Amino acid sequence: MPVEVEVKARIRDRARIEAWLGSRSSGVTSIYDDTYYDFADLRLEHASRADLRLRRITTDGNVRLLWTHKASALADGGVPELETTVGDLESAAGILGALGVTPKIAYTKQCVTYRFPVDGHQVVVTLERIAELPHEYVEVEVMAADADDRTGAWRVVEHVLDAIGVTAQDIDPTCHIALVRAARAAVRAIE
Template sequence: MPVEAELTAVVRDPDRVRAALSERAEPEYSVYSDTYFDRPDHSMDHAGYELRVRTITTGDRQRTVVTYKEPPADAASRSKPEYETAADDPPVMCKIFSALGLVELIALEKHCENYRFTADGRDMLATVVTIPELAGQTFIELETMAEPHDLAEALRSVRAVLDDLGVTKDDAVERSYTDMVSAKRDSSPGT
């Protein structure tokens, strides 16, 4: 099963990174509305599994996908085997998960600028991400698909593109967006 070879980092100079990416591809602007589900004891999250319903709004178009991710195949990058399928009705998916005993772990919104291009012979997707609850921070996700035996080489290709964009290893993000948003909510007054 293919693995999403992905690195995520903080972007220290968003304008420069956007300009460099625009030389590779035209951006597509989307809003991702994500709801993550887990068992009541959060055992899936603790073990590295993810189950997500995502509604993607691009202009006046909307589509929804359900994604299941297994624990990381590469702990350093958090690259995970991923299974994804289209869903026509997000509330129905949420009801099904609830009927199966799952609970909402967290819901959040991501504002994304997607750039699709080829580098090192690989199809790449660079996403510049802002999350309203993490105001003042900009992130980049860079990914390509790889077979498990090719993951290390795919990650080297991803790292090379990030280096070319001026995003260094020191900019790597160690925590998931869900963890960062959850921590922000927990530290907000009145919670």
């Protein structure tokens, strides 16, 4: 199973990041509408952040639909991931509902995505903004084909993070789901 090797960090210097990325690739601006699903007993969430997501990506009026499962993280932080395109989001959600899996959280991300090769790996760097969160984020991702490929994938991710000026203090291991939940809880607390 392919393994996602990814680091998410707060953006401190967007201009520096965009300059470096722009010298390697053209950014593609998209809107990601993400809905995460789980069983009533939250067994996926309790399984070390396993995720089941339906995503609608809108780019220049074109829509692409993806169904993604991320398993529990491995010891090195990589996450086994399976992803496929979906022809009809409502039908996919209906199938999940028939299996007892229902939406647990949904949010929208405004994204600019850059894709380019480094040392034989395809790198995906996404600049992300979720309106409910106080920070913008950058995600640097490489899909490793197998366990033997993960070490090289981590080296590539670390190289890109260093090149765009991300430091250890910028890295945020908290998943977007937890960040959005906390932001929504804070708003409810003051209402």
